[in-house]
Amino acid sequence: MAVMSKTRSVLTLTGSVINKVLSFIVFSLLDVLDFLLCYGYKLADFLIEAEWKPCYCSSAKEAIPSCGKILVSEQGESKIVRLTSSKLQLEEISDTLYNRPSCATEISKSTVNEIKQLRQRGTMMKSSEKIKRSGAGRSTFTINSTIIEMLQGKIGREQLHPIPRWSDCDCKTCTCWTSSCKETLFVRADGAKDNMQEDVLFIHGFISSSAFWTETLFPNFSKSGKSMYRLLAIDLLGFGRSPKPTDSLYTLREHLDMIEHSVLEPYRVKSFHIVAHSLGCILALALAVKHPASVKSLTLLAPPYFPVPKGEQATQYLLRKLAPRRVWPLMTFGASIACWYEHISRTVCLLVCKNHRLWEFLTKLLTRNRIRTFLIEGFCCHTHNAAWHTLHNIICGTAGKIDGYLDTVRSRLRCNVTVIHGRDDELIPVECSFNVQSRIPRAQVKVIDNKDHITIVVGRQKDFAKELEEIWKNSRAN
Numbered sequence: 001m002a003v004m005s006k007t008r009s010v011l012t013l014t015g016s017v018i019n020k021v022l023s024f025i026v027f028s029l030l031d032v033l034d035f036l037l038c039y040g041y042k043l044a045d046f047l048i049e050a051e052w053k054p055c056y057c058s059s060a061k062e063a064i065p066s067c068g069k070i071l072v073s074e075q076g077e078s079k080i081v082r083l084t085s086s087k088l089q090l091e092e093i094s095d096t097l098y099n100r101p102s103c104a105t106e107i108s109k110s111t112v113n114e115i116k117q118l119r120q121r122g123t124m125m126k127s128s129e130k131i132k133r134s135g136a137g138r139s140t141f142t143i144n145s146t147i148i149e150m151l152q153g154k155i156g157r158e159q160l161h162p163i164p165r166w167s168d169c170d171c172k173t174c175t176c177w178t179s180s181c182k183e184t185l186f187v188r189a190d191g192a193k194d195n196m197q198e199d200v201l202f203i204h205g206f207i208s209s210s211a212f213w214t215e216t217l218f219p220n221f222s223k224s225g226k227s228m229y230r231l232l233a234i235d236l237l238g239f240g241r242s243p244k245p246t247d248s249l250y251t252l253r254e255h256l257d258m259i260e261h262s263v264l265e266p267y268r269v270k271s272f273h274i275v276a277h278s279l280g281c282i283l284a285l286a287l288a289v290k291h292p293a294s295v296k297s298l299t300l301l302a303p304p305y306f307p308v309p310k311g312e313q314a315t316q317y318l319l320r321k322l323a324p325r326r327v328w329p330l331m332t333f334g335a336s337i338a339c340w341y342e343h344i345s346r347t348v349c350l351l352v353c354k355n356h357r358l359w360e361f362l363t364k365l366l367t368r369n370r371i372r373t374f375l376i377e378g379f380c381c382h383t384h385n386a387a388w389h390t391l392h393n394i395i396c397g398t399a400g401k402i403d404g405y406l407d408t409v410r411s412r413l414r415c416n417v418t419v420i421h422g423r424d425d426e427l428i429p430v431e432c433s434f435n436v437q438s439r440i441p442r443a444q445v446k447v448i449d450n451k452d453h454i455t456i457v458v459g460r461q462k463d464f465a466k467e468l469e470e471i472w473k474n475s476r477a478n
Helices: 002-049 103-119 121-134 145-155 172-179 223-228 252-264 279-290 314-322 330-340 342-352 356-367 370-380 384-396 402-412 431-439 461-477
Strands: 072-074 077-083 088-092 187-191 198-203 229-234 272-277 295-301 416-422 444-448
Touching (some): 198 461, 223 229, 223 461, 229 252, 252 279, 252 384, 272 461, 279 384, 279 402, 295 461, 314 384, 330 384, 402 431, 416 461
Parallel strands (some): 198 229, 198 272, 295 416, 416 444
Antiparallel strands (some): 072 077, 077 088, 187 229
């Protein structure tokens, strides 16, 4: 037994070292590739659209704009002032959009910092106290050229880029929102219509769509359940059949406003249950905090909650936890590509999303499996602009707010909170659900064996539909 244990530990250590070395090599090459693609896309955008496509490669410059048109953010908590035709709005953006150091730079900085900490630990503690005291009354502002370029067109009441862009899909499914005079989310309503007793709002996760719910759960709810509950599944802003504006920053405010204007107001929803998956859990918590008296139950699937240690910058900490730039496991590798590389991820969208009809056809031809087909549709029907900004502004940008949201749910909301997680989830670890329970002790955590980030719903939709009806029934009794 001892020999087996030592052998296993040696193999684990060896595998970890190999993974780190390969990851450093691969991601260093990807840093170079992303740099080259930046200029490639600038040239392509100029030749096809006769203007440069702004990107976040340029570093933020410390200054205060003299023109007074756009004020961009305070370090650590990035904010911009957005001017519209009718009002002035303060938008919160994540600094991870424009502050993503290369792999080699990050390693060199961490090495230097460790050496300094070992040599000057006492000196640094004293100096940090002086810095805090001297900087208590000051604010440092930064300007990011990308945000300025994106907003200048909106200030002048002009569309910055055509819809769709050359690298986006122009099929009817992806552009159906442009034919409507109202820019509202796509909502799939099912269940009770006349004698409806309660509403249920379903919020999907990242690069997904309402089909994640409508193709799995909706057909499996009981007749009595469909006679009592009105089921409302949405495509989030920038995904599925919902609007995909090219000048949007896809901030938390924009997502919440669209949910309110597309669901709560037109459907006259006064009280409702929420079922959310992955990134949708963040929006669900924010919505619950905004409407504390209206939420009857919260069901969160695989919530991406990583408590931020004291002294850490929340956005950067979450970026590294969610996407640690490792080649293995593959889910982590994919998340790292999506989070760290703006132009490589745009290339993926160009190859996959723009040609999603081809991939859907091949999927149907090869698998003849409807479940997998709708997953492909949800994965492909979005723009790079929507995915990139939603990922950073919602998942990373709200990292410092989640504690407050959870505390509000614990203290101000009386609804039942249920957290469900797949034990084999390689993207969002099971610990995240227990972290939620640590902030909301009354929350019930259910860990499902042999299920991952997707199969927590897909493949067990019948059982999950029964569980949801039981959760809603219990909330009514309470």
